[in-house]
Amino acid sequence: MSGMKARTTMKDIARAAGVSSVTVHKAIYSKKGVSSETREKILRLAEAMDYSVNAAASSLKRGALHIAVVLQSVSNPVNYFFRSMWAGIDKVERDLLDYRVRITRFECGDDWVSQEKILASIAERKDIDGVVIQCWDETRLNGVIDRLYDQGIPVVTANSDAVGSKRIACVSGPNERIGRLAAELLRAFLPGGGKIVMVGGRPGVEIHNAHRRGFRAFMEETGYSFPIAEVDGDGDPGRVRNDFSRALDGIEDGGGVYAISSRDTLLACREIQERGIDDRVRLVGSDVFRELVPFFEQGILRATVWKNQQAQAERAVLALYRYLTGRQAEWEPIGIGVVLRNNLEDYL
Structure with missing residues (x-):
């Protein structure tokens, strides 16, 4: 054990800085009673001496x-x-x-x-x-x-x-990048193009708005010329499903769906399954949970973006x-x- 480096303590820093251990404690924990010049000096020494707070000891x-x-x-x-x-x-x-x-x-x-x-x-x-x-x-x-x-x-x-x-x-996650990733997946699944429906998300929730922005930005940058419709996921679930069902009418001959949230992913899976159009509509969803397993196995859900x-x-x-x-x-x-x-x- 003689080869192990001893852990730097506040007393070590105090000795090097020429101050008391109490002053070092105040500086490290941003307490009052220490001048900015002394605080900066102590923090520089703490970093140079590889000091780390022993959180377990501090908690006691x-x-x-x-x-x-x-x-x-x-x-x-x-x-x-x-x-x-x-x-x-x-x-x-x-x-x-x-x-x-x-x-x-x-x-x-x-x-x-x-x-x-x-x-x-x-x-x-x-x-x-x-x-x-x-x-x-x-x-x-x-x-x-x-x-x-x-x-x-x-x-x-x-x-x-x-x-x-x-x-x-x-x-949070990299939310615009999440939307871009979903768009890249759908482009790969739709080499011939087709109408796309974005379903779900709430206008008042910024992460959902960022997903939409990222999705549209990638499609525009890559020259996707087919229409992209949006179905708001806020409000009554029955209304959301009816709006999504109507939006699907234009893509039954081939197209794609991006479901922005977990809840809307399952909604989209069930609607596509009931219509029997999974061979023509490519679905990219959000997140991972057990209820999605059958839809992956049946090929209804092609991919999801996991947000951890x-x-x-x-x-x-x-x-x-x-x-x-x-x-x-x-x-x-x-x-x-x-x-x-x-x-x-x-x-x-």
Whole structure:
């Protein structure tokens, strides 16, 4: 063991900087009482000396952290996407068990109004240190998110953002690239062209708008000259299905469908199956869940774009935890993948 390098401590940094260990602690954790010049000097030394915070030890010295997570309820059987996000929350809770982190789950409805009520109730409490939320509208939650921040309760958004708010970080996939990838797949599946229908997504949710932008941008850049219709996925599911059914009328002789969300992917699978047009219509969907397996096996669903929503939820909590323990709430982009019939089991 004599060849192992000893871990740098705050005392080592204090000795090198000519200050006390208390001053080093304040500088590293962005506490008050340290001049900017001294703070910069200490941080430079910490980096040069390869100092890393021992989070497990630090957690023993502070009180427990209480994080609220606001995601859509999975009591609704069509919330396939959120099953994976909640699985990510369960995993990160286990990972943080030794760091005195407690997670309280708030299951919201399928709208921003129910989320606003939950966030407002959190603002009235005194026991929550931070919030992770997937936003059902890109701006309408900004007021309550800003209120929480001003009260010292930081918010991290997961999957979809609160654009222009005081949220401290957003953990999401490369959303325009997701749309471009779906477009590239459909172009490959439609060498002769044909009408395309984009179904699903919500106009108020920025990630869905980004998927559409990326999809159309790729098609325009590659000179796709056939019509691309859009069916809004917001509102009553029966209405969405009727609108999608009418849009399919023009592509039964050959064309493609891009389903933007998990729910709309299953809707599109069932509609194409019922019409018996899977030999003429190429479908690219979103995400991966068990209910899609039969449609992959039957050739109705040609591919989906996997957004790794479990990792999005996990990393959103970790980003908030880092911030609450005095570090930067930054994470690398979430990776995406293409799921085909032959690699489907790798993603389930």
